Amino acid sequence: MSIVVTGATGHLGRLVVEGLLEKVPADQITAVVRDTAKAADFADRGVRLHEADYNRPETLAGAFAAGDKVLLISGSEVGQRGPQHQAVIDAAKEAGVALLAYTSILGGPAADYTLAEEHQVTEKAITDSGLPYTLLRNGWYNENYTENLAPVLEHGAVVGAAGEGRVASASRADYAAAAVAVLTGEGHKGKAYELSGDTAWSFAEYAEVVAGQTGKEIVYGAVPAAEYQTILTGAGVPEPLAAILSDVETAIERGRLAATPGDLSRLIGRPTTPIADSVAAALKG
Numbered sequence: 001m002s003i004v005v006t007g008a009t010g011h012l013g014r015l016v017v018e019g020l021l022e023k024v025p026a027d028q029i030t031a032v033v034r035d036t037a038k039a040a041d042f043a044d045r046g047v048r049l050h051e052a053d054y055n056r057p058e059t060l061a062g063a064f065a066a067g068d069k070v071l072l073i074s075g076s077e078v079g080q081r082g083p084q085h086q087a088v089i090d091a092a093k094e095a096g097v098a099l100l101a102y103t104s105i106l107g108g109p110a111a112d113y114t115l116a117e118e119h120q121v122t123e124k125a126i127t128d129s130g131l132p133y134t135l136l137r138n139g140w141y142n143e144n145y146t147e148n149l150a151p152v153l154e155h156g157a158v159v160g161a162a163g164e165g166r167v168a169s170a171s172r173a174d175y176a177a178a179a180v181a182v183l184t185g186e187g188h189k190g191k192a193y194e195l196s197g198d199t200a201w202s203f204a205e206y207a208e209v210v211a212g213q214t215g216k217e218i219v220y221g222a223v224p225a226a227e228y229q230t231i232l233t234g235a236g237v238p239e240p241l242a243a244i245l246s247d248v249e250t251a252i253e254r255g256r257l258a259a260t261p262g263d264l265s266r267l268i269g270r271p272t273t274p275i276a277d278s279v280a281a282a283l284k285g
Helices: 011-021 038-046 082-096 114-129 149-155 171-186 202-216 227-235 240-252 265-266 274-284
Strands: 004-005 029-034 048-051 069-072 101-106 133-138 156-158 192-193 219-223
Touching: 004 011, 004 274, 011 029, 011 171, 029 038, 038 048, 069 082, 082 101, 082 114, 101 114, 101 149, 101 171, 114 133, 114 192, 114 240, 133 171, 149 156, 149 274, 156 202, 156 227, 171 192, 171 265, 192 265, 202 219, 227 240
Parallel strands: 004 029, 004 069, 029 048, 069 101, 101 133, 133 192, 156 219
Antiparallel strands: none
16 A cells, blocks of 8 residues: 655645655655655655656556555646546556645635636545545645745735635645645545635734845735736736636635635644744745
8 A cells, every 4th residue: 555646746745755754654655756866866766757748648557556645736727627638547546545735726616716716626536436535625825925035026026816805824844744744644635625824914014024024125015806816927927827716716705715624723732824934934944
């Protein structure tokens, strides 16, 4: 039996594998990756590698075995994730895995914005498959904001279309720790966890945090969704993605990413990482 992590060289996947290495022997971990060269460091530590691509279902043959616990990390190619995830689900079912965990989105079926649609399709495919499953409905990452501080510092403004909406974000490492807890623990089958930070913050408060840590004047510039979309496309974001991100902003304004049910901190056994801590880490480089 192995614990198998797909997308293992992505930002989240790497953190999950690192967390697993602290809990289980390396030879019990399989990293499914598109490019094994990017996972050479894992192989050097004894992790089994399997080269596969969500877009080529045949490459998933042999990735899973009966009794495995599998983490399906959602793909990054918005618009293609339905069939990509289905390929993994089919391979996992054929192998007879013991658990399929999936990184979904906060709110699951109740999430009413475009970015959630492929996650909802995947959740249904998983529950319809008959496989034992755990749904990890991840909220927003602190890093969605702290990894893009350069324009904030350059222009002295946090620009968005979320109005006075709040975000209960947590660090990527927090979400990875939750996945590790599920993959190495018991009692998680059939569960759907709503994962988010312990505290929801507004963008005006976020601007104050950045200002306080940099000594610069930073304000929150609230703009209409259409204008925000234009700003994104002007910065080089493709139109379809800009539309999705603008839609997320309006979802935040409606409170869709503000829930703080506490599932994440309970799973990881500690408080989640405050946005201020992630800002400090980003500024240190």
